[in-house]
Amino acid sequence: MDWKPIRQGHTPVYKQIAEWMEQRIASGEFPPGSRLPSERLLAKELQVNRSTVVTAYEELRAAGLVERRQGSGTIVSRDIWGLARNRTPDWKRMAEAGLFRPNLPLIRQIRRDTQDSDMLDLASGELSPELVPHEQFRQLLAAGDFPCHFGYEHPQGNPQLRDTLVAHMKTWKGIDAAPSSILVTAGAQQALHLVVQCLLQPGDAVAIEDPSYCYSLPLFRSAGVRLFPLPVDSEGIDPDELLALHGKHRIKMVFLNPNFQNPTGTFLSLPRRKRLLEISAEHGIPIVEDDPYSLTAFSGEHVPTLKSLDRHGTVLYISSLTKIVASGLRIGWVVGPRTVIERLADAKQQIDFGHSIFPQWLANRFLSSEWFPAHLDMLRRELAGRSERLVCSLRESFGGSVEFVPPAGGIHLWCRLTGEWSENRMLAESVKRGVIFVPGMVFGSKKGFVRFTFGRPPKERIQDAISRLAEAYRSVCRQ
Incomplete structure (x- = not known):
């Protein structure tokens, strides 16, 4: 042929x-x-x-x-x-021809490839099955005390779950909130979608991190907003660059993932957090804080979210249980002013008539149980161990050809591979060898980078995966 x-x-x-x-x-x-x-x-x-x-x-x-x-x-x-x-x-x-834009072809291809059970998956941003509390879920289900109500829930989410989320955020994140200021969503992704669709208009100027997970989301393109990048360095974004952007384009909203950011794993430094909040309050620029990872700090230390430092009500806070409990629960939430929450809740009700009671009940029981702190301790240890295995494997297999900063939390490691090589060709060669990852170009303007996610693959297979990737890299560099 x-x-x-x-x-x-x-x-x-x-x-x-x-x-x-x-x-x-x-x-x-x-x-x-x-x-x-x-x-x-x-x-x-x-x-x-x-x-x-x-x-x-x-x-x-x-x-x-x-x-x-x-x-x-x-x-x-x-x-x-x-x-x-x-x-x-x-x-x-x-x-x-539909109004909602499809994912990038490369993203669709990666998602298809991750469905192959034989593939070593360094691409999927979810936890491996052994990190999900299946046994605890089984015991909660076996207790038989589900209220047996399968009608529509409260438009903002189950009242008991929202009460539990209030206590959860106060204890674990230092955030003061009221049940009326919370909307339960189908994961953080739906929360982001609601914010974009309900609070922005076509042509609005929006600032996002570069690189950023937001670059890969078609919801921004579908909404017709203009995206402006804020470069990320070892301390996160520079708030004064946001100020400069606002002077030129009148930034309507800024989307940030400041805690062990996806994809770089960086943590926005405390001085920059304070400066960012000052600028936000002075110029009335809303901040959407997407926080799936703050509870995964390997040290176990408290991570101050932007929302916990917010004294002027400029931060819309989004979080979920996807990266710390189970992606399949589809439990996320938004915290914000009541007027905003009621607007988002109205839109969500038009889409799905409110979130299913069953996952809300399970999430409420697990978060309020004695199992949650123990689960979180286990998760941090396991993720720290996988991160260390990934770091050692990269240094052993790539040597001086790879540059990165080991993450202190989260599930992502951001690497620069030296030399001249094609991201598309390397991905193709890696897939041939049974390993999948996400090229850095998906997340923004930087070239020569890759994102490895260590929450999904079995710890004992990480070294093998990186060894295969190194073979693919050497193959591409020789071409």
Whole structure:
């Protein structure tokens, strides 16, 4: 087979494969009713992942060119020329024209690859199964004291859970809040979406960290806001750069992840926190503090959140249980002024009529139990151990070719790999070797960086994963 997809091209690989197969169908090489090559065989011939071929075939199916038959594989449609009276809507065109923008093709590809159970996953930002309190959940469920109410909940979230969150934030984060100032959401992601959709308008100027998780979120592009970067150094962002941006663009809101930031793992220094809050109060610039990681400090020391230092009510605080308990619970929350919380709650009710009672009940019981402090101690020890294993493995396998600052908390390590190398090519070579990571370009403007997440892979497999990555890196550097 002479044709091969162009991995460094602007068109995603799966789309190139779909277009190539469509040409072969149109030319008669695969006539109506014929069977296309199996996904596994075509993946092997093209030297791509099977998941890439699956996505390409799905494109052809959505266009009405092929049919997927159980036990028979992928068959070219007998009506590709539209001879039948019934016509399938152009779902592909409609999907591409929707108001809400899709994820970047690279992000979609990475998420497909992480579904491979044999893949060593240094990309997913979630905890591995052994770090989730499954046994404690089972005991809570076995107790049989669920209130058996499966109707709609309070628009702002279960009252008992909000009471528990008030105590939780006071004890663990030094934040004073009232139940009426809290909205329970389906994780922090929904909270961010509600804030953007309800409090901003197209054309508003928004400041975000560079690099930043926010760069990879399509919700900002969908809302039509203008993003302005705040470079992150070893102490986080420089607040005076926000001041300069505000003078030029009238910044409407700033989104920050100041505690063991994703992706760099950095911690915004205390002097910069205080200066940032001064600027925010003086110019009326709202700060959205996204805080999934502050309780993961390896030292166990208290981490002062921006919200705990806020004396003027300029900080909207977002947190969740995703990175400290279980991502599948889908429990997050927003803390802010009542007018804002009521606005966000109204929007959430229009979307889903409020959060499900069941995960709220489970989260409330676990957070208020004696198990939570013990779980948090275990989590910090385990994450610290995995971080140390990752650091040692990087130094052993990459030597002087890698530069990084070991994190003091969180689940991410940000690396710069020296020399001339292609992020796309390295990702492709790594996937061939059974390892997945996220290239740094996903998170902003910096080139030559990668993000490794150590919360997901088994600790005993980290060294093997990094060894394979080093092989991929050397392979790319030789090309």
